[in-house]
Amino acid sequence: MTGDRRDEREFLADYDPRDYDPVSVTVDVVALTIRDEVLHVLLVRRAHPPFAGMWALPGGFVRGVRDAEGLPEAAVRELAEETGLSAGPTGGNGPLDRVHLEQLATYGAPGRDPRMRVISVAYLAFAPELPDPEAGGDAAEAAWAPVGSLGLTGTGEQRPGTTRRLAFDHSRILADGLERARAKLEYTPLATAFCAPEFTIPELRAVYEAVWGEELHAGNFHRKVLSVPGFVESTGATAERTGRRGGPRPRLYRAGDARLLHPALLRPSREEEIR
Amino acid sequence: MTGDRRDEREFLADYDPRDYDPVSVTVDVVALTIRDEVLHVLLVRRAHPPFAGMWALPGGFVRGVRDAEGLPEAAVRELAEETGLSAGPTGGNGPLDRVHLEQLATYGAPGRDPRMRVISVAYLAFAPELPDPEAGGDAAEAAWAPVGSLGLTGTGEQRPGTTRRLAFDHSRILADGLERARAKLEYTPLATAFCAPEFTIPELRAVYEAVWGEELHAGNFHRKVLSVPGFVESTGATAERTGRRGGPRPRLYRAGDARLLHPALLRPSREEEIR
DNA sequence: GCAATAGTGTCTATAAGACAATATCTT
């Protein structure tokens, strides 16, 4: 036992991490929100090569040793640095405090960054409506872009002729993030992460319609949401204005305590994706 | 504020992570199989510090620059090196050729490796019954371990008194892999990845029971599997022996062409997980 | 008033699960 411990100490002292062919690690964030009932993603325009002038997901290098930070912390930091949206200090109330953040996937194909070997850990964020971002850090510009304007194909490429070209493999990362978002809305209550703390059922339906890109039957949706235990809970209040073109004032709800929807809200018509 | 931002930009422009901030990237594999109707995971006993003598998921450093390799390729290579199970060269027929491999998640908390900053990309593998592994590479020993023998709690810790202790944060990675596997069986046909190319419905049910840890109703399961389009297709043949204690010889099926199960096979009784 | 919308009621087709029945195998 004592011998083991001495071996371990000697081993650690002799250890040079650079012997192990270190690669660089970045985080990139697919940050989604709903504006004017349309799904938007946060993009920055790159100020420097490679891909200078092209658009990209906000992201950057993880601080590995000095000021070593965890991966989700790096994601929040990059989001804040490059867009000017700030997360308040623990328990604060900056605009990023109410975002849902989850890990999406990691992308590491050799050659995906022309400079060097880079592994990128992608995160997915769901945000309620946020202010317009301000460019910072490496970004020449930052904006919420309607997802539909990016010409994404089913295979994660951009259609020729799309004006905002995405750098690196970010169109694939974005496509993966969108598919994850669509799936998460089926079996989790995360649609509420796109809403204000209090929301109406029609607002929630607008979230589903924006993310799924399909119209949903208002009556059936309404009953379904209320029938899933813990999805939403009533505030007892009624919205001030209908916000739409007419009709009665809808009631207000807040997110319930469910972490999973049971039964789930399944997307209609997925026949093509099954085979 | 503006000054802060410019400093940040200068810092990033000069930043060479390989000189100042080395991060190493590893892959770790949660390889699952079914032996004697019990779910097993592939483990290796570590020959060297840190955590020498403890058990761990097979894995190791990604070749980042010299002989740069992709992440899934690194996962297959580590699996092969440390266990002696070989994947045949493209289109070959080594024991690893029929395994399903998918990315699980990436773990990068500072301090998870006492030597240095290490980011680990975890993969999840579903394998049909494979031969016993042979230790190789850094491994002192390699074995299929019954998942139940590892004393995993719901929070990804190991219960005190468990004999095989897992190194690093591998008990958390394993717990995440198990939960992913349980979920995947619900809405994909991947249970067939645990089976031989031809299998019976009762064998498929045994897979579900092993992964979910619950008994399923034989009659309802049978009809359900056959009613999901593209899950399995008949071979017309019948199994030679029943393999169980009696009863008629079951029919043989092979995997169908569905990528998703619709409708899904939902796990019974998940009330606790919902809130 | 008119058009649009929130919320509820009703009906039908589908799916899940409990239970039963029968034929076929092992021991």
Added chain:
DNA sequence: AAGATATTGTCTTATAGACACTATTGC
């Protein structure tokens, strides 16, 4: 022969979706 199992049948209940209806709002 006894016990176990594969497979099919039947019935009940839960759910999804189509459609209809009423009441309430903005214009």
